[in-house]
Amino acid sequence: MHFALTDDQRAIQESVRSFLAKTAGLERLRAAIASPEGWDADLWTSLAVEMGYAGLMVPEAYGGSGVGAVAMALVLEETGGRLTVAPFFETAVLAVQTILNAGTPRQKEALLPAIADGTTKATMAITGLEGRPSPDGITALLTRDGNGWLLNGEAGFVPFAHVADLLLVVARAPETANGAGISLLALPAESAGVVIERQPPLDLTRPFCRVRFQNVTVSDDLVLGEAGKAGPSLERALTIGAGLLAAEQTGGAAFCLATTVEYAQQRVQFGRKIGSFQAVKHTLADMMVAVEAARSAALYAAAAIDQGTPELIEACSVAKSWCSDAYRLCAGEAIQLHGGIGFTWEHHAHLYFKRAWSSSTWLGDPAHHRERVARLIGLTGASEGSTP
Incomplete structure (x- = not known):
């Protein structure tokens, strides 16, 4: 594979480096982790809304810039160097890729523009309380209930869930294993039956949460793609x-x-x-x-x-x-x-x-x-x- 950075990619790298050098010092980092919410809301607004970096991997058809993974990698190297205390990776990478790979065209049109412009902060609930890798670690259960679905169970180690607007939840059908019976849900964080609790942190700069699902009603339009086929x-x-x-x-x-x-x-x-x-x-x-x-x-x-x-x-x-x-x-x-x-x-x-x-x-x-x-x-x- 021949690889070299383009002029546009270098410009993105320089812009985010210069921006973070001015706005994301260690004093600001300390203040963010010491705040009650444990994150930097102003920095999120600057990165996602003002600079538009949340939409780097969102196609132009859905309101993003669609410049791709290399540009995103250059941005992430800079945010990682500054320990950015905001759900940037969770939103701009995990949520975007989940919706792009699993969602229908209508779901992409409904969800991605708000992520691209920074209106929606998202995170992903992947594993259970033991933290085992997917799909073995999936413990949340999705069962059919009339014309909709019921979601029950728990997810652990969900980053920034306490400030997220949208939860991308991985669940499986009862009595399934491995990659079978897996569904992906785009669940508003304020849905009835969703309980979010912050976990005691090891990493103060990426706070993890425990999310409980107690008979959460899930409509068909919140299931990304086809239920049970999202593996x-x-x-x-x-x-x-x-x-x-x-x-x-x-x-x-x-x-x-x-x-x-x-x-x-x-x-x-x-x-x-x-x-x-x-x-x-x-x-x-x-x-x-x-x-x-x-x-x-x-x-x-x-x-x-x-x-x-x-x-x-x-x-x-x-x-x-x-x-x-x-x-x-x-x-x-x-x-x-x-x-x-x-x-x-x-x-x-x-x-x-x-x-x-x-x-x-x-x-x-x-x-x-x-x-x-x-x-x-x-x-x-x-x-x-x-x-x-």
């Missing part, structure tokens, strides 16, 4: 989501590297700047290699998404597994190389460390995606499992 659409949407989450992880890893290099050039120990010590140099070099490889993997996955190449699944799983490991490495080394200050609550390093570990387990952990790649390339002994 393939879900697989594709989550595959794309995992591939683009890798770009966000790359941004976080790159920020850890940049701030650690800056610190190593300033901190003096034993009469020398610590960046002059060989052990520190080697560690920083390892971090740089990890970041550059992560960026290549993430952009390759994004290009595969745009071009619809046969290796899309493989590329996205490779990117998610590698970028998860790279982010965890860089976030951990950032704490170590910052020394005592890096372990304090006041320093930013722990926020990136927690985001690195939280992101690595979301949408399938590295081991899950490596097993997936092993099956795709025909390695024997790879355990049977499901897509993320």
Whole structure:
């Protein structure tokens, strides 16, 4: 695959980088996570409404700009580097891809324009309280009830559900397993019977919620596509989501590297700047290699998404597994190389460390995606499992 950024893509990258450099500093991040709602509403408005980034992957026919996954990956690298505390990825990637892959033309016309212009904030309820990857982790049940449906059960680890307007809920029919009987629902968050509770956070910058469904009435028009037949659409949407989450992880890893290099050039120990010590140099070099490889993997996955190449699944799983490991490495080394200050609550390093570990387990952990790649390339002994 030949790959190079276009002038338009570079312009998007520069615009979001410049914008976030002015508006999304660490002080604003701290203020957002300390607020009662735990998110930055003004930053969401700027990103989604004023800058129009929420519609990057929404086709022009549905009110978006339709510039594709590579442009979105460039934006996500910058938002990941700033730990943007807003449901941007959840809305602009997961929700958009779910609706595009599962919805009917009428449902796309009804839902996507409001997402593209930032009017609707959305998130996705994928798994149960144990957090297992889909489809094994789906525990919400959808049953027929007269002319409509009833939704019961619980979903765990639903990011930003407490501020979302729209819930994309994954449910299955009773007594079904694996990819069978799966439905995707576009459920207004204020629907009767929906109870949203914030969970104690590990990652303060991406708050997760527990969502309970208690005899929620679901009309046919809220079921995306055909009930019970959404397994393939879900697989594709989550595959794309995992591939683009890798770009966000790359941004976080790159920020850890940049701030650690800056610190190593300033901190003096034993009469020398610590960046002059060989052990520190080697560690920083390892971090740089990890970041550059992560960026290549993430952009390759994004290009595969745009071009619809046969290796899309493989590329996205490779990117998610590698970028998860790279982010965890860089976030951990950032704490170590910052020394005592890096372990304090006041320093930013722990926020990136927690985001690195939280992101690595979301949408399938590295081991899950490596097993997936092993099956795709025909390695024997790879355990049977499901897509993320």
